[in-house]
Amino acid sequence: MDGFNFSTDVSVRFAETDAQGIAHHASFVVWCEVARIAYLAEHAGGYLAIQAQGIEALTTEVHLRYVQAARFDDRLRVWTRCRDVRGARFRYEYAFERDGELVADGWTGHATVDAMTHRPTRVPASFAEAVARAES
Amino acid sequence: MDGFNFSTDVSVRFAETDAQGIAHHASFVVWCEVARIAYLAEHAGGYLAIQAQGIEALTTEVHLRYVQAARFDDRLRVWTRCRDVRGARFRYEYAFERDGELVADGWTGHATVDAMTHRPTRVPASFAEAVARAES
Amino acid sequence: MDGFNFSTDVSVRFAETDAQGIAHHASFVVWCEVARIAYLAEHAGGYLAIQAQGIEALTTEVHLRYVQAARFDDRLRVWTRCRDVRGARFRYEYAFERDGELVADGWTGHATVDAMTHRPTRVPASFAEAVARAES
Amino acid sequence: MDGFNFSTDVSVRFAETDAQGIAHHASFVVWCEVARIAYLAEHAGGYLAIQAQGIEALTTEVHLRYVQAARFDDRLRVWTRCRDVRGARFRYEYAFERDGELVADGWTGHATVDAMTHRPTRVPASFAEAVARAES
Numbered sequence: 206m207d208g209f210n211f212s213t214d215v216s217v218r219f220a221e222t223d224a225q226g227i228a229h230h231a232s233f234v235v236w237c238e239v240a241r242i243a244y245l246a247e248h249a250g251g252y253l254a255i256q257a258q259g260i261e262a263l264t265t266e267v268h269l270r271y272v273q274a275a276r277f278d279d280r281l282r283v284w285t286r287c288r289d290v291r292g293a294r295f296r297y298e299y300a301f302e303r304d305g306e307l308v309a310d311g312w313t314g315h316a317t318v319d320a321m322t323h324r325p326t327r328v329p330a331s332f333a334e335a336v337a338r339a340e341s
Numbered sequence: 342m343d344g345f346n347f348s349t350d351v352s353v354r355f356a357e358t359d360a361q362g363i364a365h366h367a368s369f370v371v372w373c374e375v376a377r378i379a380y381l382a383e384h385a386g387g388y389l390a391i392q393a394q395g396i397e398a399l400t401t402e403v404h405l406r407y408v409q410a411a412r413f414d415d416r417l418r419v420w421t422r423c424r425d426v427r428g429a430r431f432r433y434e435y436a437f438e439r440d441g442e443l444v445a446d447g448w449t450g451h452a453t454v455d456a457m458t459h460r461p462t463r464v465p466a467s468f469a470e471a472v473a474r475a476e477s
Numbered sequence: 478m479d480g481f482n483f484s485t486d487v488s489v490r491f492a493e494t495d496a497q498g499i500a501h502h503a504s505f506v507v508w509c510e511v512a513r514i515a516y517l518a519e520h521a522g523g524y525l526a527i528q529a530q531g532i533e534a535l536t537t538e539v540h541l542r543y544v545q546a547a548r549f550d551d552r553l554r555v556w557t558r559c560r561d562v563r564g565a566r567f568r569y570e571y572a573f574e575r576d577g578e579l580v581a582d583g584w585t586g587h588a589t590v591d592a593m594t595h596r597p598t599r600v601p602a603s604f605a606e607a608v609a610r611a612e613s
Numbered sequence: 614m615d616g617f618n619f620s621t622d623v624s625v626r627f628a629e630t631d632a633q634g635i636a637h638h639a640s641f642v643v644w645c646e647v648a649r650i651a652y653l654a655e656h657a658g659g660y661l662a663i664q665a666q667g668i669e670a671l672t673t674e675v676h677l678r679y680v681q682a683a684r685f686d687d688r689l690r691v692w693t694r695c696r697d698v699r700g701a702r703f704r705y706e707y708a709f710e711r712d713g714e715l716v717a718d719g720w721t722g723h724a725t726v727d728a729m730t731h732r733p734t735r736v737p738a739s740f741a742e743a744v745a746r747a748e749s
Contacts, residue, residue, distance in 0.1 A: 219650065219660075220503055220643045222496035224549050229492050230400040231370040235628045238367075242627065242686070252627075253686065264366040267405045274399075277496050278650070278661065355514065355524075356507045356639055358632035360685050365628050371492045378491065378550070388491075389550065413632050414514070414525065502672040503646075506639040536638040539677045546671075 206300045206307075209284035210339060213243035217279045228275040233309055234267055237299050240283040241313075244297070249335035258329050259320045265294075266314035273308045275301070281308060287336040293317045293325040295336070342436045342443075345420035346475060349379035353415045364411040369445055370403055373435050376419040377449075380433070385471035394465050395456045401430075402450030409444045411437070417444060423472045429453045429461040431472070478572045478579075481556035482611060485515035489551045500547040505581055506539055509571050512555040513585075516569070521607035530601050531592045537566075538586035545580045547573070553580060559608040565589045565597040567608070614708045614715075617692035618747060621651035625687045636683040641717055642675055645707050648691040649721075652705070657743035666737050667728045673702075674722035681716045683709070689716060695744040701725045701733040703744070 206212075221232040245252045255262060275281060284300040295315050301308040319326045342348075357368040381388045391398060411417060420436040431451050437444040455462045478484075493504040517524045527534060547553060556572040567587050573580040591598045614620075629640040653660045663670060683689060692708040703723050709716040727734045 218643065219495055219646055220501050223491055224494035224496070224498045225397060225399075226496045226498075230403060231367050231374075231492055234367040234370055234403075235626065238627055251686070261361060263361075263407070263410075265407050267366060267370075267403065267407075269403045271399070271401050271403075278659070354507065355510055355631055356637050359627055360630035360632070360634045362632045362634075367628055371490065374491055387550070414523070497669060497671075502675060503639050503642040506642055506675075510639075533633060535633075535679070535682075537679050539638060539642075539675065539679075541675045543671070543673050543675075 206284040206302060209286050209300065211244055211247060211286065212282045212284045212302075213240050215239055215281050215283060217275050217277050217281065219277055222277050226276065228277075228279070230269070230271055233269050233271070233301065233311070236281070236283055236301070237267075237269075237297065237311065237313055240285040240299060241297055244285050244287065244339075248339040249332050255329060255332060256320065258331075260317050260326060260329060261320045261323075262315050262317050264313055265316050267311070268313070269309060269311035271309045273303075273306065275303065275308050279303055286340055288340070290328055290333045290336050293327055295328055342420040342438060345422050345436065347380055347383060347422065348418045348420045348438075349376050351375055351417050351419060353411050353413050353417065355413055358413050362412065364413075364415070366405070366407055369405050369407070369437065369447070372417070372419055372437070373403070373405075373433070373447065373449055376421040376435060377433055380421050380423065380475075384475040385468050391465060391468060392456065396453050396462060396465060397456045397459075398451050398453050400449055401452050403447070404449070405445060405447035407445045409439075409442065411439065411444050415439055422476055424476070426464055426469045426472050429463055431464055478556040478574060481558050481572065483516055483519060483558065484554045484556045484574075485512050487511055487553050487555060489547050489549050489553065491549055494549050498548065500549075500551070502541070502543055505541050505543070505573065505583070508553070508555055508573070509539075509541075509569065509583065509585055512557040512571060513569055516557050516559065516611075520611040521604050527601060527604060528592065532589050532598060532601060533592045533595075534587050534589050536585055537588050539583070540585070541581060541583035543581045545575075545578065547575065547580050551575055558612055560612070562600055562605045562608050565599055567600055614692040614710060617694050617708060619652055619655060619694065620690045620692045620710075621648050623647055623689050623691060625683050625685050625689065627685055630685050634684065636685075636687070638677070638679060641677050641679070641709065641719070644689070644691055644709070645675070645677075645705065645719065645721055646672075648693040648707060649705055652693050652695065652747075656747040657740050663737060663740060664728065668725050668734060668737060669728045669731075670723050670725050672721055673724050675719070676721070677717060677719035679717045681711075681714065683711065683716050687711055694748055696748070698736055698741045698744050701735055703736055
């Protein structure tokens with residue numbers, strides 16, 4: 206997918222399907238998280254490296270658009286990029302691809318907070334730099 | 342909440358929390374669905390009544406904005422309304438309230454398809470009328 | 478159901494179904510937890526009352542037997558009782574009923590640990606007494 | 614693990630943790646299913662090959678024993694074997710290992726039914742033979 210440098214794959218689990226015979230739409234929200242974790246592991250030392258700095262990243266917004274149904278055992282490529290790292294906020298964008306076709310896309314908004322006080326705190330510099338490198 | 346005529350309550354299950362000690366953000370997507378089902382039961386004979394007409398309603402879009410964390414055993418009131426019923430498409434809007442405070446809000450987009458052919462098919466007239474009555 | 482004094486109801490959510498058109502078997506494990514929380518709320522001041530004593534209850538074993546399929550929107554009555562409270566261990570037993578018929582049954586094993594040290598610690602006396610009253 | 618010829622790996626997703634900071638116990642039930650699907654893909658042409666014969670495999674029983682907590686991002690090796698293929702029934706056994714230590718173990722019972730009539734029907738010969746080869 207154009208404009209994405211990173212992807213990770215997920216297979217649709219049987220537990221993630223529903224009685225319409227397709228992957229339940231909430232499953233994509235979980236897969237976005239799986240993709241973020243993989244992105245952080247690849248580019249920024251992993252989510253635990255962020256937590257080690259006493260910082261938690263909260264999800265503040267989710268937007269998903271479903272273009273085609275995904276089915277049990279489908280392998281989906283989740284293209285993922287990080288955008289708009291600014292102050293205590295950043296975004297991820299996603300495109301779900303199956304055999305070259307777009308299945309879904311979307312984005313999530315995030316805020317970093319101090320793990321103790323839960324107050325907004327700037328995104329760690331190491332993360333901002335890792336994203337800048339990953340997305341350049 | 343202003344502009345909503347219908348609500349249903351959900352309690353945050355322990356299985357719906359995550360290691361941040363709060364309700365996982367994907368849980369809200371499931372609760373929106375629970376609220377839609379309750380809305381249909383109240384106003385339109387239930388989802389099974391729609392299925393009985395050979396029609397499936399797909400979710401085509403999800404948008405959620407998280408304002409405050411929800412925690413285990415919190416009781417959330419999910420204010421729900423249906424909007425923009427037009428052709429083969431409609432929307433639901435949601436506001437999650439706890440003790441008078443907004444916890445999250447959002448909307449979902451839906452499309453009705455023929456259960457056999459999966460082709461777009463108009464929203465059943467009975468549903469459109471039930472919504473018009475419910476939201477007037 | 479014979480030998481049970483307590484029950485709580487759950488409705489099968491659409492997200493809890495799978496592509497076989499039935500409630501996914503893992504959903505019952507979550508419903509057992511929902512039933513335990515309801516049992517504690519009714520009889521022992523709620524799970525938060527146990528946590529307030531610095532104690533966590535872990536699940537150490539799960540056994541479920543599926544007798545009949547449950548479907549979307551089915552209302553299941555979850556009969557629940559607590560048994561074998563002894564030292565740092567106890568058990569719950571469950572029977573899932575729909576319209577007078579057994580849908581599933583099973584039990585879960587639990588251990589109480591100190592929330593700080595995670596070492597086994599006796600079940601709080603108040604909980605043991607509440608169970609003795611509830612089950613007599 | 615002794616007596617197992619097959620394993621697949623799962624990583625604990627953040628969505629699979631709970632407010633105790635550990636993987637929720639119901640997640641293991643889903644991972645058993647993931648492991649069965651991987652086992653079938655490796656040994657018997659995949660679950661879709663069984664479905665193509667007009668047969669569905671239902672889960673009739675689940676037993677899990679939790680020995681140690683699993684945490685976010687833990688990589689678990691799920692050792693899996695199929696046992697007791699007989700008539701319309703079979704079993705899987707599982708051992709969850711992390712860094713050489715047992716985290717959980719258990720088994721699931723299954724029954725094969727005709728996909729149309731939902732009546733018990735013998736396990737397909739091709740599956741029984743594939744299991745015999747895999748487990749010899």
